[in-house]
Structure formats: structure tokens, C-alpha cells
Amino acid sequence: MLKKAFFEITNACNLACTFCHGTKRPIRYVTAEEFTRAAGELKKVVDYLYFHVMGEPLLHPELGNFLSIAGDMGFRVILTTNGTLLPRKREILLNAPALHKVSVSLHSYEVNRLNITLDDYLTGCFTFCRDASDRGIISVMRLWNSGGADALNEEILAKMHGFFPGEWKETYSGYKIRDKVFLEWGEKFDWPDENAEVRGNTHSCYGLRDQIGVLSDGTVVPCCLDAEGAIPLGNLYRQSVEEILASERAVKLKKSFENRRIEEPLCQRCGYAAMKNY
Secondary structure (H helix, E strand, O other), rough: OOOOEOOEEEOOOOOOOOOOEEEEEEEOOOOOHHHHHHHHOOOOOOOEEEEOOOHHHHHHOOHHHHHHHHHOOOOOEEEEEEOOOOHHHHHHHHOOOOOEEEEEEEEHHHHOOOOOOOOHHHHHHHHHHHHHHHHOOOEEEEEEOOOOOOOHHHHOOOOOHOOOOOOOOOOOEEEEEEEEEEEEEEOHHHHHOOOOOOOOOOOOOEEEEEEEEEOOOEEEEEEOOOOOOOEEEEOOOOOOOOHHHHHHHHHHHHHHHHOOOOHHHHHHOOHHHHHHHH
């Protein structure tokens, strides 16, 4: 039973992070017509819609419209962002009833030369998370860079404690800072890549069991880590979601995850699955 879909509303990004696979696909922004068509199909199978695979979703000029359309369809929307545009898109996000959660990748700062100071960057992120929590929106600030810039992490944590004083409650993945505001730790991982070494073929995956992905050109992929569309299962701009999920390749791949017999070359090279030991 699927729970969520990752819909890449754009694969454009304003940063170039070393921890991100990136994409060689042409830069593309989903049109309102394409979004409505694809979202309508996805609503048949999921209630949670993530505006992310590759790219920075806050770059999309129709972000507010897409949030409105998703809300009218009954979706709960989750965004993943590098945080640089949160001050600029603040009102659009805070006034979107459909917005359920925003994940902010604070580790973006350590690998990019931003034209703002760390103080300004963090203030923009922290302020948004505080204001979002007041609107009932969950915010998760991520430091998915274990083994990264530890000194910078210490500075970020010090500033975070200053902005969010009081007791933080430890969770399985980090801390609950205040109601609906969290800090989440994570490790760097190797994205699946067809040119990488084989990592194994006896793991499982959430792909096609818990999630699917939709690239900006409508291509449906089994999970949010297929950055180049190496496993195309169909196209949601032209096909129904039922037809795509019932396709021979999709059914075979789902069974391979259930049986832990992985045959797809990309999935055999997935560092994330190897790290998680699914």
C-alpha cells in the first residue's frame, strides 16, 4: 500500500551540494496543467505529496498555485528545501492549508559559498520554523552530514540553542526542540548510480511498497533516489497511475523488493539501502 509520492515540480536548483546526486536531465518546470493531471492520478493512491526528487521546489514560480491545487485535492504536502529561499517564500508557505511539513537541509551551507552569512542564513531558517510551528506546520531541520564539517555543526547548534532556548527532548533521530520543530541527524550516503560498484542484491526497499517518484517530465520511477530516471515505469502525463503500477516492470520490481532478490542494476548499486540494511 503506497503512502507517499515524490513529485519533482522542478529539477532546477540554486545550489550545487556535494551530497546531492544532481541530474544531467534538461532543466524543467512542471506546468499547472501537468501538475493538475499528475496530482489527480496520484490522489488515487496516496495522501502525502512531497514536492521533491531533485531540484529546489521554492524556485518554482507557481509554488503557491500548486499548493492550492494540492489542498483542493485533499493532499498533505511535504517540502524539502535548502532553506535559502524561505524568507522570500514565507507568506506563500505559511498561508497554504495543505502544507503539512517542511524539511530544511541545513547541511547545505557547509558545501556552498552562499552570498549570505551563516547568521543570516540560519536566522531565516529558524524564524520560518518558529512561525510555521505557530501555524501548525511541522518543521524538521536536518544535519545529514555525519563526518562533515563538525566545527560548523557546533556553531549551528550553538546558534540554534540561542534561538530556541529551553529543554530539547531527545528522539530516535535527533531532538524535539519545541512543538512541531525538530532537529534530525543523518549520515551521508552514496546515491544509486548505474556506474557505481554493486552494493548488494538481497536488500529490500520502500520503492513501490511505500512510495513512488514522478520526475518533472512526468516519468514515474520507483523511489525518490532515481535521480536520472534510470527505471522508467511510465509517464503520468499520458497514462493512469493504475496502468503504470500494473506494468510488468513495476510488478516485477516490487516483488523483487518483497523477496529480497534485486535484479535492477540501479537498485543493486544503492548506497542508501546498503547503509540502512533494509
